[in-house]
Amino acid sequence: MKIPIKTIIKIIFLFQIINTQIIIDDDDCFDIPKTLCTSKGKKIISTPNKNPNLIGHYTFDESGLKDSSGHKNHLNGYINYGPSYFIKGNSAFLSGNDMLTIKHNKDDYKGSDITISFWIYLLEDSTDNWRTIIHKGENIQQLTPTIMLWPKERRLHIRSSTEMFWNEGIESIGIINMKQWTLITVIFSGQMVQLYINGNLDNQKILKGKIIMNEGDFHIGKDPWHQGVKCYIDELKIYNTAIKSKVIEAEASILIPLIGSNYATLGCEKCTFLQALNSCPENYHMCSYPELYSGGYLIARRNGWFKFGTLVWARESQKEMEEKKEENEIGDPNVMKMCICCFDK
Numbered sequence: 001m002k003i004p005i006k007t008i009i010k011i012i013f014l015f016q017i018i019n020t021q022i023i024i025d026d027d028d029c030f031d032i033p034k035t036l037c038t039s040k041g042k043k044i045i046s047t048p049n050k051n052p053n054l055i056g057h058y059t060f061d062e063s064g065l066k067d068s069s070g071h072k073n074h075l076n077g078y079i080n081y082g083p084s085y086f087i088k089g090n091s092a093f094l095s096g097n098d099m100l101t102i103k104h105n106k107d108d109y110k111g112s113d114i115t116i117s118f119w120i121y122l123l124e125d126s127t128d129n130w131r132t133i134i135h136k137g138e139n140i141q142q143l144t145p146t147i148m149l150w151p152k153e154r155r156l157h158i159r160s161s162t163e164m165f166w167n168e169g170i171e172s173i174g175i176i177n178m179k180q181w182t183l184i185t186v187i188f189s190g191q192m193v194q195l196y197i198n199g200n201l202d203n204q205k206i207l208k209g210k211i212i213m214n215e216g217d218f219h220i221g222k223d224p225w226h227q228g229v230k231c232y233i234d235e236l237k238i239y240n241t242a243i244k245s246k247v248i249e250a251e252a253s254i255l256i257p258l259i260g261s262n263y264a265t266l267g268c269e270k271c272t273f274l275q276a277l278n279s280c281p282e283n284y285h286m287c288s289y290p291e292l293y294s295g296g297y298l299i300a301r302r303n304g305w306f307k308f309g310t311l312v313w314a315r316e317s318q319k320e321m322e323e324k325k326e327e328n329e330i331g332d333p334n335v336m337k338m339c340i341c342c343f344d345k
């Protein structure tokens, strides 16, 4: 009897798959090892190499509560879906009463360093109460990490517990806009806490003590001790390390694809012209009017800087500067405006 060559190949391939180690995990799901060898090891089929420091990744797309990082830190709770931050897929709709949790898994942490990144779309303005977006901890005095909203404004309240005090952190300078997707990234590393809004460094601080990690669960959308936030959340990522600013900028580039999130940064909120000139960080300068209209104003609006007022200093031509001098606006210590700094080309 002749056996077709295709059938022989199929039998050999099946035999090799059977010979690989297939594990059935606690959730009764197949866990196939990352690499599969065929043709006596000449052909290697591998799954994409995932970032080992990404210990939780929640897309809320087809996978629902599933952790896509490969670490099996699946969400617990009931999920309602909302629209995705991008064209395809879903987000998680959180009503303000909904709470999702992630169990603490000590094997995933290398120390106290942690990065939290997510897209948020606020559906409700301030409610006069402190509201929890994310909180990890067994009780109200374990705070690493915690991201909340202030009672009377949409300002972020970033908290952690340190060796010096149980409650240390920073507040956002920008205000989170309503009904607009915003990328929030918070990095806790050593004694440093940094907040990025839409890929742009919003605030940072060296805390009094070293940050301490706790063994409590993550609470998403609200925690047992505070009210929650009515919002959509998408692409929630948890890293056990401090990620690089380039990674954050890359994720935020979807918002301002032509110029990038680092095109402009905030120099000062309300300052005189001379203070404004000195307020820009290295590699940045006070934006000119063309630069403001080419992206400076867009970034300022998206990152919530216009709460400081709508008056903005601009670097102008020599002639315009001379005219301004006559008006004495530049030297007047009572004229205060915002300074938006643009990247040096």
Ligand SMILES: [Ca+2]
Binding pocket: 059, 060, 061, 084, 085, 088, 089, 090, 091, 234, 235
């Ligand atoms: Ca999604």
